[in-house]
Amino acid sequence: MQRTPAGLVIAVTGAARGIGREIARELAAAGARVAVGDRDLEAAVDTARQLPGDVAAFAVDVTDTASFTAFLEAVEERWAPIDVLVNNAGVMWVGPFDEEPDSAARRQVDVNLLGVIRGVRLAAPAMRARGRGQIVTVASGAAKLAPAGEATYAATKHAVYGYLNAVRTELHGSGVQLSVVLPGVVETELAAGTATGPVRRLAPAEVAQAVLAVIRRPRFEITLPRRLNFGARMAALLPDPARFLLLRAVVPNQVLADKNARRTYENRAVSGTEGASEQ
Template identity: 65%
Template sequence: MRSTIPARGRVIAITGAARGIGAAIARELAAAGAHVALGDLDAAAAAETAAALPGTAAGFALDVTVDDSFTGFLDAVEARWGPIDVLINNAGVMWVGRFEDEPEAATRRQLAVNLHGVIRGVRLAAPRMRARGRGHLVTVASAASKLAPAGEATYAATKHGVYGYLSAVRAELHGSGVELSVVMPTVVDTPLAAGTSPGAVATLTPEDVARAVADVLARPRFEVTVPRRVGLLVRLANLLPDRPRTALYRRLVPNQITDSDPASRAGYERATLTDNPGEPR
């Protein structure tokens, strides 16, 4: 069921929005009447995606790994539409394979985009919102914020780091009028997840995540898992002793070393996980 988000007239900035989950979020919110800014390393693709959206949307150049680029993005959005009501940190990259085989460039890139990119976005946007006494910072993280699939060691580390960082910032912003939310989907059908296994749950669509983001904007809360039952299972599993908990996780959580298809991921990883990538997601 479509959310009745009170988005009309709100200024919403989204990182990694040219394609995939970010583009689906932009489409959902633009259709609801928001002014939507699509930031992406591929500025031309962001502009093309924005041009096809209903309502008011525009594409902007954004490299979430560079302070000046992120600041310039926020400034450009505010110059166009006024103060940003919502920042959605969505840009992310993932390398899959045995931890000892991960190239150093892939490790650096995941830390720079997935973790430091979120830290940078919050650090730059939150003070603007706190000064006005309102705002909402939403981060599209992953179920890997709470779980750690084999074959996703660094990716899971970045998502665990994001969860911890946002938890601490939330405590600091308590009472400021600024909301924080972390949305944690399982495997989503995007190039980032190409060739990976969803494990015991069905693969999500980008639109599933977009609806979850729209819902959390309408009903702010800190944690959102998609699908919701995964969050419940994680909480229940954490009540178990180590041995049965480990056995349960082995049944539910995919092993991306044995269950993924490296050939299907090769193009994505070449394009995104070098020191000079073509696009973040």
């Protein structure tokens, strides 16, 4: 049975740019009351001004429990208890595993994994007490198929998938739904300078539409495009020689990503010295 997002209070992290901005746009157009959360409050305010309907901007750093708590409380104070939390914030460093700086590895774990854990831990108990609610996490196809050159990024997405699977077992029957969206490469700043491989890049709006679809009809997992899921299942079954042939054919190798094209993004998002954390 489908539900309408109209009137729901939905909080989105990393929503000032990229996928998060499109998610906020899609949900606002569907009539939801949307909280645009981002570490870059100025950018969040600018995004909120451009969107239709009942939309407001809030500061949130998903790596800080006090900041995340204040964000959720501020959203509830403005509207009502949060019906849906969208864990979207995420960052990515690409390159050979043995050249990755410690700071980049820590940043990805802090945002991509601990940020999701923090969001679930802070939002789910109140939802469980009310007997309803949903947490949607935008993860990555790298949770199933780990590209070369994205070792730590893929590790965080694998961990997120496992964490959500465990927590949804604990929440079974509580009225709280956990959902995860697993897109392939998306045309955003996060993917700047990366290889595409044989699978076309997704538009941010396609991921946003998948988030809207899983809110309308809650379920645990959506993979974009669907054939990524088939490829992951095949790779798990094949012996190593065939597995590596398959991965070379369908998964882009990011070891040789254009670091010059990625410099602006990685300095802002992965170094953590300025700007927002976003997909």
